[in-house]
Amino acid sequence: MNNKNATKQVKSGRSKRGRPALSEAQRQEMRDKIALATQRLFKEEGYRNISMRRIAQEVGCAPMTLYQYYDSKLDILHTLWNEVFDELFGGLAELELEGREAQEQLQHLASAYVSYWVDNPDHYRLVYMTEGVSQSDVSVFIDDPDLMARYQVFAEVFGIVCANAFPRAVMAKKLDTLMCFLQGIIHNRVTISGYPWPDLGDMVGLAIHGVLNQEPKDE
């Protein structure tokens, strides 16, 4: 069901008659062309000015032709995600974490993560809000292995901080919870930008503290 158009199985060399399917190279070339045009649009005219008709115009084809290469507008927008996540995780990778204490590392990492989204609200909207697209669930995240892999940075640093203090399963839950908290901080600061929010680092600190130093209160 997913990404039908990504590779579009050549149906194991079916049928010698009729117009042949595009080669994988041709497919990819056009996909790249579309992605590039969308990228340019995003950069030069902003998120709100990306439309299928506008992309088609840039590419030089009819709007519906785009659907030969991508399933939906959302599918096209996903190609921009890589750009965004490259920038985001590139920045995170450059952080000087080595010398510091474990929890301080986590604090720095998480703060940088939150800051990125808050400083780039258009990117946040692109990835997390995707309005105007007819789809019901945003489960895209959990079934994109590449994307999940990038978030491993957090798991690694988090693992160091926990340092065998918790069973693996508990640690995983705590990390999930932490990421939810960070998401909450980001989402609120992006969507209610006018509010006098507390210091960003402080909020992140509370989030980390919350998931880490929980007293073993039964029940």
Place this chain on the structure above:
Amino acid sequence: MNNKNATKQVKSGRSKRGRPALSEAQRQEMRDKIALATQRLFKEEGYRNISMRRIAQEVGCAPMTLYQYYDSKLDILHTLWNEVFDELFGGLAELELEGREAQEQLQHLASAYVSYWVDNPDHYRLVYMTEGVSQSDVSVFIDDPDLMARYQVFAEVFGIVCANAFPRAVMAKKLDTLMCFLQGIIHNRVTISGYPWPDLGDMVGLAIHGVLNQEPKDE
């Protein structure tokens, strides 16, 4: 700029000539009619099936006539918020909090709050996601005094929990932060419904713990 159509100043009795403006009663009647039709649509056909043309059809007028009484679709949707918040805070008011310890009260309140949204994702989307509407910022919250007032419940219970442990300003920041965390929990559970999230109460517990028992670590 805001809610131009809500009361629509009669321009201080201007001009005796020409068709008279609708009376306040007539205005309100039509506004109610529209709100009611929208409410019915929401309940019977779901959030996704609310459209200006559909509402107009129910009301028995042309789509553009709706704009005589409301500024935008979003403006109409806001009338549904009251319904939702009535249900939400009504439920919260019925919670048995009295006998319990303060922090446990907060835990119950917050859990019920989160549960409401998670159990009614359509309501969450209605209030917090509002897709397909052309508007840039969702600052509607902070300049709706009635709505802000309802959230005072949290401030009250939170105040009891803190019990003079923190200065008022610090307490306010902690509360803001807690609400962000809760929002994060909700948002993730609603939008990524397929994921095996940790226990809801546990997540809420970590959020509360995070903002409350912070060690006085300077800097």
Place this chain on the structure above:
DNA sequence: TTAATTAAATGTACGCGTATAATTTAATTA
């Protein structure tokens, strides 16, 4: 009664995402 005036109501049109139908294109087969 008629003309003028003003608000309310409606009609038309735009760009949107995209479903579906029709057309064009590039290959094979007769």
Place this chain on the structure above:
DNA sequence: TAATTAAATTATACGCGTACATTTAATTAA
């Protein structure tokens, strides 16, 4: 070469929110 076939492409159409133009309706002044 001409007919057939299937993929690629494009045209058309729908419902969407709503800007803008037009029409209708209700009042007063002439």
